[in-house]
Amino acid sequence: xxxxxxxxxxxxxxxxxxxxxxxxxxxxxxxxxxxxxxxxxxxxxxxxxxxxxxxxxxxxxxxxxxxxxxxxxxxxxxxxxxxxxxxxxxxxxxxxxxxxxxxxxxxxxxxxxxxxxxxxxxxxxxxxxxxxxxxxxxxxxxxxxxxxxxxxxxxxxxxxxxxxxxxxxxxxxxxxxxxxxxxxxxxxxxxxxxxxxxxxxxxxxxxxxxxxxxxxxxxxxxxxxxxxxxxxxxxxxxxxxxxxxxxxxxxxxxxxxxxxxxxxxxxxxxxxxxxxxxxx
Amino acid sequence: xxxxxxxxxxxxxxxxxxxxxxxxxxxxxxxxxxxxxxxxxxxxxxxxxxxxxxxxxxxxxxxxxxxxxxxxxxxxxxxxxxxxxxxxxxxxxxxxxxxxxxxxxxxxxxxxxxxxxxxxxxxxxxxxxxxxxxxxxxxxxxxxxxxxxxxxxxxxxxxxxxxxxxxxxxxxxxxxxxxxxxxxxxxxxxxxxxxxxxxxxxxxxxxxxxxxxxxxxxxxxxxxxxxxxxxxxxxxxxxxxxxxxxxxxxxxxxxxxxxxxxxxxxxxxxxxxxxxxxxxxxxxxxxxxxxxxxxxxxxxxxxxxxxxxxxxxxxxxxxxxxxxxxxxxxxxxxxxxxxxxxxxxxxxxxxxxxxxxxxxxxxxxxxxxxxxxxxxxxxxxxxxxxxxxxxxxxxxxxxxxxxxxxxxxxxxxxxxxxxxxxxxxxxxxxxxxxxxxxxxxxxxxxx
Numbered sequence: 064x065x066x067x068x069x070x071x072x073x074x075x076x077x078x079x080x081x082x083x084x085x086x087x088x089x090x091x092x093x094x095x096x097x098x099x100x101x102x103x104x105x106x107x108x109x110x111x112x113x114x115x116x117x118x119x120x121x122x123x124x125x126x127x128x129x130x131x132x133x134x135x136x137x138x139x140x141x142x143x144x145x146x147x148x149x150x151x152x153x154x155x156x157x158x159x160x161x162x163x164x165x166x167x168x169x170x171x172x173x174x175x176x177x178x179x180x181x182x183x184x185x186x187x188x189x190x191x192x193x194x195x196x197x198x199x200x201x202x203x204x205x206x207x208x209x210x211x212x213x214x215x216x217x218x219x220x221x222x223x224x225x226x227x228x229x230x231x232x233x234x235x236x237x238x239x240x241x242x243x244x245x246x247x248x249x250x251x252x253x254x255x256x257x258x259x260x261x262x263x264x265x266x267x268x269x270x271x272x273x274x275x276x277x278x279x280x281x282x283x284x285x286x287x288x289x290x291x292x293x294x295x296x297x298x299x300x301x302x303x304x305x306x307x308x309x310x311x312x313x314x315x316x317x318x319x320x321x322x323x324x325x326x327x328x329x330x331x332x333x334x335x336x337x338x339x340x341x342x343x
Numbered sequence: 344x345x346x347x348x349x350x351x352x353x354x355x356x357x358x359x360x361x362x363x364x365x366x367x368x369x370x371x372x373x374x375x376x377x378x379x380x381x382x383x384x385x386x387x388x389x390x391x392x393x394x395x396x397x398x399x400x401x402x403x404x405x406x407x408x409x410x411x412x413x414x415x416x417x418x419x420x421x422x423x424x425x426x427x428x429x430x431x432x433x434x435x436x437x438x439x440x441x442x443x444x445x446x447x448x449x450x451x452x453x454x455x456x457x458x459x460x461x462x463x464x465x466x467x468x469x470x471x472x473x474x475x476x477x478x479x480x481x482x483x484x485x486x487x488x489x490x491x492x493x494x495x496x497x498x499x500x501x502x503x504x505x506x507x508x509x510x511x512x513x514x515x516x517x518x519x520x521x522x523x524x525x526x527x528x529x530x531x532x533x534x535x536x537x538x539x540x541x542x543x544x545x546x547x548x549x550x551x552x553x554x555x556x557x558x559x560x561x562x563x564x565x566x567x568x569x570x571x572x573x574x575x576x577x578x579x580x581x582x583x584x585x586x587x588x589x590x591x592x593x594x595x596x597x598x599x600x601x602x603x604x605x606x607x608x609x610x611x612x613x614x615x616x617x618x619x620x621x622x623x624x625x626x627x628x629x630x631x632x633x634x635x636x637x638x639x640x641x642x643x644x645x646x647x648x649x650x651x652x653x654x655x656x657x658x659x660x661x662x663x664x665x666x667x668x669x670x671x672x673x674x675x676x677x678x679x680x681x682x683x684x685x686x687x688x689x690x691x692x693x694x695x696x697x698x699x700x701x702x703x704x705x706x707x708x709x710x711x712x713x714x715x716x717x718x719x720x721x722x723x724x725x726x727x728x729x730x731x732x733x734x735x736x737x738x739x740x741x742x743x744x745x746x747x748x749x750x751x752x753x754x755x756x757x758x759x760x761x762x763x764x765x766x767x768x769x770x771x772x773x774x775x776x777x778x779x780x781x782x783x784x785x786x787x788x789x790x
Binding site: 068071072075078079082253256257260261264265266267268269270271272305306309310312313314316317324326328329330331332333334335336337338339 | 352374377482485517
C-alpha cells in the first residue's frame, strides 16, 4: 500500500513541477510579451475619422455693394406705399446708408523682387476679377448638378479616408511584427482598427431623425473570424425601443465583414450605438 | 504519508488554478469597444406593396377606393425626407410579398434588398360602395407588425383622410411626432389684383379660402390652439387687423390706433402681438382683450416688426433696423434682455421661432438672392438651409419644429416649399395659384 501511495505522491510532485515550469516559461521573465494584458488606464477609444490633409485656404471674398431688394420681395411693401397712408414707415429701409465697398487696391502688387508674394497676390486678384463674371443666377439644373457633384465628392472623400486609415493600419502592423511589437504600436493599431469598424458599421446604420433627441443607446457584441468576417452578433443592452434595436442589428447584419483585425487574438467587438449628440 | 499526499494534491490544484487565472485576463484584452454616435444614414428604406384582397375569394380589379388610398399613402410618404422608397425593380428575386400575413412574406429577401419597412394594403369590398381597408407596416428585421390600422371608405375624400391619419401614425411611431399630417398651412394667394388668405393641409390638399375682400389680406398667423387666424387687411387705404375664427367661420375686426398694422402674431396665452406705429415708428405691442393697445413688448428709435414667440411665451424674435439695416433679434422676457441673432448680410427679415425656442429661421438677402438661414441657439451657429435659385423667403416652422415651409420663386412664380431644419432637401407643396407666399403653420389640430 505504501508503495502505491509513494507512486501517487511521486506522480503528483512530478505534475506540480511541470506546471511550475510551464508557468515560468509562459509568464516568467523569459516570456517575450512584456505588455500588460489589461490596461485599466486606457480609455474607451474615442474614434476620430482620419481626415485628408487640409486644403489651401481660399482667399477672402471681396466685399461688394449690396444690391437692392428684389422686386418681387418688396412688392407688398411697394403696394403698401402706394396707399395714401404712411406705409413707408412700415417696412425697414430698402436703401439704408452703407459704407462703400472696399476694393482690392491696385497697388497691392509687390515689387518684382518679391516674386512669390506677387504671384500669390496676382492669382488672388485674378480669382476676384473672375468671380463677378462667374456669378450668374444658377439654374435649377445647375443647382441639382452641383448638389450631385457634392454627394459624389463626399462619397469619394469618405472612401479616401477609409483607404488612408487602412494603409496606416497595415503600416503599423508591419512595423509591429518586425520590431517584436510594442504596447504603443499595438494601442495605435487598435485605435485605427476601431475607426475602421466605426466607419463601416455607421455607413450601414439607418435610423430616422427622432424628435426631442432622446437618449437612445444600445450595445451589441460582435464576434469576428480571423479574416474579419462577422461570425455572429447579439444585442447585449437594449435601448428600450424596438425599432432602434432593430436598426443597430440591421447595421451589423448588412456590414457582413470587417477588416482583418490587427491582432490575432482579437475576436470580439462591443459596439455602442449612441443617438445622443456628440459631446463637445 | 497521507498528509503529504493531501498536501501534494492541494498544491497541484492551486497551481492549476493559478495557471488558468491569467488566461481570463488575456481573453479580456482580446476584445475591442467601439462607439458610434449617430447613424450614417438618416433615411430608412420602405417598400409599398400593391393592394391585395383580404379574402382570396375576392376577384377582379382593385376597387377604386383602394387605389385612391394607395396613391394617397404613396404621395404622403414622399413628403417625409427620412423615408426612401425601394421600387419593385430594385428588389432581389421575385415577389417577396405573396400575401398580407407574415407567413406569406419573405422578410429575408426584403432585408437582402435593404428594405427596412414593408407597407401592405388589404381591401374587402362591402355593400353600398364601401371598401374596408387594412393597412400594415412590418419591420423586415424582426418580421413584427410596426403599425396596423383599419378604415372603411365611402369616397375618395375619405381615402385621403385615412391616408393622412395612417401616415401620421407611422410618422409618430418612427419619430415620436405626427404634427406634419395633423396640421394645416395658411398662406396668401394672389387673385387678380387682390390677395386672399387660404388654408390647406401640409401636403396641399383640401384648400379652403377664408377671406374674400378683393383687397390685400396679408401676414396670416395661427393661434396656438389652432382656433383663430389673425391677419392684416389693407383696404381703402387703411390697415386693419382681423381675426378669423375657424369654428364659426366669422371674421372679427379689431380697431387699433396707428396708421400701419404689420405682422400680427399670437402669444401662447391667446393674446395678439402686432407691430404698429402710434408714436411714429412701428414698435411691437400687445393687444388687450377689449381692443386697443396693451403693453409695449419692444420699442426703440428704429423700426421693430415681425414678432414670433416660442410655446412658453418667454422668447420673442423680431426684426429691427436699430443697427441701420434689418437684423434679427431675440428678446427674453424673463430678464427683458435683447440679443442679436444675425450678424452677416445687410437684409435679414421674416424670423420664425421653433416651438421649443431653440431654432430661429430667417430670410437673408445674399448675392444670389434671398435665402433661408437657420440659427441654433444651443450651438450658437448659423447655417444656410436653402440655395435657390430665385428667392427663398418667409420661413415658418411646423408644429414639431422639424419641418419648415417657405415661399420660393425658384420656378418662376412664387410657390410654397418644404424643407427640414437639417436642410439638404426640399419639396414643393402642390397648391394652385399664380403667386403663393407667406406660409403660416398651424399647431396640431384635433379635427
